[in-house]
Amino acid sequence: MICLIVGDKAENGRRSDSRAAGSSKGPEQSSALIHFDDVSRTYVHGRVRALRGVSLRIEHEDYVAVTGPSGSGKSTLLYLASGMDRPDAGTVFFEGVSREKPAEWTRLRATRIGFVFQSFQLIGSLTAAENVELPMLGVIAGERKRRERAAELLERVGLGHRKLHRIGELSGGEAQRVAIARAMANSPSVILADEPTGNLDSRTASQVLDLLEDLHKREKVTLMMVTHDAENAGRAKRIIHIHDGEIVGEESRKEPA
Numbered sequence: 598m599i600c601l602i603v604g605d606k607a608e609n610g611r612r613s614d615s616r617a618a619g620s621s622k623g624p625e626q627s628s629a630l631i632h633f634d635d636v637s638r639t640y641v642h643g644r645v646r647a648l649r650g651v652s653l654r655i656e657h658e659d660y661v662a663v664t665g666p667s668g669s670g671k672s673t674l675l676y677l678a679s680g681m682d683r684p685d686a687g688t689v690f691f692e693g694v695s696r697e698k699p700a701e702w703t704r705l706r707a708t709r710i711g712f713v714f715q716s717f718q719l720i721g722s723l724t725a726a727e728n729v730e731l732p733m734l735g736v737i738a739g740e741r742k743r744r745e746r747a748a749e750l751l752e753r754v755g756l757g758h759r760k761l762h763r764i765g766e767l768s769g770g771e772a773q774r775v776a777i778a779r780a781m782a783n784s785p786s787v788i789l790a791d792e793p794t795g796n797l798d799s800r801t802a803s804q805v806l807d808l809l810e811d812l813h814k815r816e817k818v819t820l821m822m823v824t825h826d827a828e829n830a831g832r833a834k835r836i837i838h839i840h841d842g843e844i845v846g847e848e849s850r851k852e853p854a
């Protein structure tokens with residue numbers, strides 16, 4: 598069943614919660630996995646207001662799709678959620694830790710957050726296995742342990758037989774599966790995926806989503822995924838609609854009783 602909640606501006610069905618939490622660290626705020634509290638982001642170049650006063654909670658084990666027109670601020674939202682970018686106003690929290698605490702966020706980013714880019718962002722001169730091992734440096738001690746974990750993850754995404762291939766020797770779908778294995782390197786609690794299927798044909802796209810959903814179901818990984826594709830978005834439990842830097846509505850899908 599799909600339940601549509603559309604409000605004016607940034608109503609995302611949970612706004613009252615996040616507003617109630619305010620900017621002080623209350624219990625509701627710290628219970629959310631990711632919490633945007635009235636967050637804005639303006640790019641200096643061109644003075645583009647990419648996000649305007651967004652309040653949003655992503656709960657543990659959520660499966661959220663973010664959808665909206667090109668230029669509406671979806672990638673910006675995801676970069677802020679990952680800590681790769683920071684807001685000009687408002688606060689982003691991860692498990693209650695404010696983005697303003699750089700040392701703690703660096704650790705969180707390395708160990709708790711996996712990111713999958715639309716354009717893969719893999720290192721072409723390295724093999725699939727070396728790409729997956731990279732985020733483990735400084736987190737998992739011992740070269741052998743890292744190599745075994747990379748092999749295990751590549752096996753998991755169906756690429757055990759391609760682990761010594763360089764990225765240029767892989768198909769688009771295979772490269773994206775390497776990117777998912779890399780995102781899983783340090784067993785994160787959330788995978789943030791920016792158009793993970795944007796460059797793939799529909800059959801391969803469906804396989805990549807199956808893989809992400811398998812991680813969500815079996816390992817309780819929270820998924821937050823940007824997608825243009827309504828069919829893909831429809832597979833998520835929550836669909837957040839963004840327009841012109843503002844959340845303009847949310848749909849939530851309840852499992853049939």
Ligand SMILES: Nc1ncnc2c1ncn2[C@@H]1O[C@H](COP(=O)(O)OP(=O)(O)OP(=O)(O)O)[C@@H](O)[C@H]1O
Binds near residue numbers: 645667668671672
């Ligand atoms: N580094 C930047 N400097 C200036 N403007 C930027 C920068 N990055 C993004 N923008 C602008 O901010 C707005 C939001 O960009 P964003 O990449 O978040 O959109 P999007 O919804 O992900 O779009 P798409 O679906 O095309 O990927 C756009 O108008 C974009 O041109």
Ligand SMILES: [Mg+2]
Binds near residue numbers: 671673791
């Ligand atoms: Mg984008």
